[in-house]
Amino acid sequence: MLIGHGEWVELEGLSIDDIQDRINEILATSPIAKKYGEPYQEWAVHDFELGGIQISEYEALETVVSIVEALTEHGEAFAHYYNDVDDLETATSCFEDAYQGEYESMLDYATETFDELYAHGIPESLRRYIDYDAFARDLEAEGYFILLTVMYSGPYN
Numbered sequence: 001m002l003i004g005h006g007e008w009v010e011l012e013g014l015s016i017d018d019i020q021d022r023i024n025e026i027l028a029t030s031p032i033a034k035k036y037g038e039p040y041q042e043w044a045v046h047d048f049e050l051g052g053i054q055i056s057e058y059e060a061l062e063t064v065v066s067i068v069e070a071l072t073e074h075g076e077a078f079a080h081y082y083n084d085v086d087d088l089e090t091a092t093s094c095f096e097d098a099y100q101g102e103y104e105s106m107l108d109y110a111t112e113t114f115d116e117l118y119a120h121g122i123p124e125s126l127r128r129y130i131d132y133d134a135f136a137r138d139l140e141a142e143g144y145f146i147l148l149t150v151m152y153s154g155p156y157n
Helices: 016-028 031-036 061-074 076-085 088-098 106-117 132-142
Strands: none
Touching: 016 061, 061 076, 061 088, 076 088, 106 132
């Protein structure tokens, strides 16, 4: 017979030792502990919110803490990057170099990038001839970008 017992634990700001202490507290209050006088030894993660990052129910605490720290530092963009790279070490070490920011559109990104890199060398009288749309299409065609579209950005009902 399976007896479910657990609690939701907010992990942000907790160390591996803090999390292990919380797990031990939860196990000590389980029905098994009450019935037999000893805390149950096995635990698993059955529900989590990690920005869309999937973990196994027996994921190492070190991995979970690393994911939480990266999400805390970088936000939802890290989750999308991690899911694309699918390797925690690569994602945490390369994210800052790979992340280019948030823009309303690829055109906005292309315009800002072109202006930062090239506009200073182009006379003002010629800048109106720059085809930012074409530049944006070329950047997108290269396939080096993960484009995310936010469908809804308001309070959840």
